[in-house]
Amino acid sequence: MSGIRRTKLKAPITKEGYETLKHQLEILIAEKRPRLLRALEEARAHGDFSENADYEAAKEAYEFLQKKISELEGMLKNCEVIEIRQGRKERVEFGSLVRLKNLESEEVSEFRLVGPYESNVKEGRISVHSPLGRALLGKTRGEVVSFSAPSGEKCYEVIDVE
Numbered sequence: 001m002s003g004i005r006r007t008k009l010k011a012p013i014t015k016e017g018y019e020t021l022k023h024q025l026e027i028l029i030a031e032k033r034p035r036l037l038r039a040l041e042e043a044r045a046h047g048d049f050s051e052n053a054d055y056e057a058a059k060e061a062y063e064f065l066q067k068k069i070s071e072l073e074g075m076l077k078n079c080e081v082i083e084i085r086q087g088r089k090e091r092v093e094f095g096s097l098v099r100l101k102n103l104e105s106e107e108v109s110e111f112r113l114v115g116p117y118e119s120n121v122k123e124g125r126i127s128v129h130s131p132l133g134r135a136l137l138g139k140t141r142g143e144v145v146s147f148s149a150p151s152g153e154k155c156y157e158v159i160d161v162e
Contacts, residue, residue, distance in 0.1 A: 010080040017118030018081050025072040036062045075117050089161045092136045099159040
């Protein structure tokens with residue numbers, strides 16, 4: 001390459017989201033891994049590995065756990081904690097709590113804009129990288145946003161931004 005360095009952008013995350021991921025990792029390392037290692041040792045003690053279903057199950061569970069640990073470590077390494085400004089805001093930004101009215105159904109919903117590692121629509125957290133999240137960034141009260149969803153074009157009015 002011609003001297004151009006590509007740097008991977010870090011994913012934004014709230015302090016709360018970062019702490020949640022860190023806590024999940026600590027539980028996996030301090031509690032679940034030792035438990036699975038004990039199960040693996042017990043299964044090994046049963047002898048012949050070729051027909052040892054307990055050993056195969058414990059080994060598979062341990063490998064899955066190690067993959068999850070690596071995944072969480074990677075997420076924590078590749079994110080940047082963004083401080084959320086408190087109070088009412090003029091424009092939608094990362095961390096904003098946004099009240100929206102679906103212009104088709106008149107249903108009002110509330111979402112917080114977060115990073116991709118902590119989004120969970122059922123818990124009211126949407127990623128700033130999602131179609132709705134991208135459409136909302138920079139909008140103000142009263143503005144209408146539209147975006148393409150798998151179920152078709154959606155239109156919402158921004159009712160409030162905190």
